[in-house]
Amino acid sequence: MQEMRKHMLACHDQEKIDCFLQQMHVGFLGLSDSDGPYVIPVNFIWHEGKIYFHGAEAGRKAKIMSGGAPACFTVCEEQAIMTDPVPAHTSTAYMSVMLFGRVQPIDDLHERTEVMQQMLNKYVPGYFRRPLASSHVEKYRSKLGSRTVVYCLSPDVLTAKENPLDQKRRFISGQQAGKGRNE
Template sequence: MQKKIRKEKLMCTDEKRIDEFLSNARIGYLGLTDGELPYVVPLNFIWMNGAIYFHGAQEGRKIELIRANPNCCFTVAEEYGTLVSPIPAKTDTAYMSVMMFGVIERVNDIIEATSALQGMLDKYLPGYHNNKLSQTHVEKYRSSLGSHTAVFKIIPKVRTAKENPLNPQRIFYPGRNVEMDI
């Protein structure tokens, strides 16, 4: 469900654009809470079948917080440049951002987990591995600390997307000054 935002003119409702953005963005930020303080973790992720997938060790602070309260926010943002204006208050940033709110679920189905991990390999290391990831490898893999890899997914319940498009005529570059824009 797309939620309204205060600056409606920046709201992005183009599903294809949002899908493309989430598929190509490299880092997302997982927001959790320990009941008192927010805890935000940068993560590699994949957007697949309408869900965010990520992986990690089966233990640690992130896992403890997920177990205690699986409600989360996942934010992805990309900055495209600073937009100049002779009026300082009208200087702006070109960007796109998507915020999703949902519940984190552990992926226990080995086929789904393997598919998500293969998707991450394809995204972050395209063409590097000659063979597809096997389910056996996913089941048996242990980290250097002896931890099994856990795969998680977030199916967004609420989502907002904002975009301030890049205007090439207004992009700042070193050497550009206000006299060039008057």
């Protein structure tokens, strides 16, 4: 795997990476087939060093993943734009994590139910009064008749990068160069 070009921005703080992945709501699953690259935004959970997400058992995404193709999963957050008197030094404060590996479907009903419950806890905490029943996970079919498949990406490689926010450089709407901060 090619090394990160801006290695000085690499984040090696596993606690920070874990916290970031637990808090973020959308990740981008990157796949490729004979028709070319295919990137899909998905909801996910980060649990015990793995990415879990779900989807229909039919469609392009499911077809690509059924072949055991390599995958990339990216999560990022823009925190702010940072100004500078030199236009080329205008920058973005951000955090991003990229994971590389292969995606596998989860066959075990208990594990699928646990993952789906954790997704409900993350996205709609406290909304449901009872835990998710495994019978619901097993029997549910979409309006198109497709069952829900739970997938796991166990990363072979994980990289994280951050450009921390410098509050003195934070862009404020309406701000102009030469007037106020960061002249």
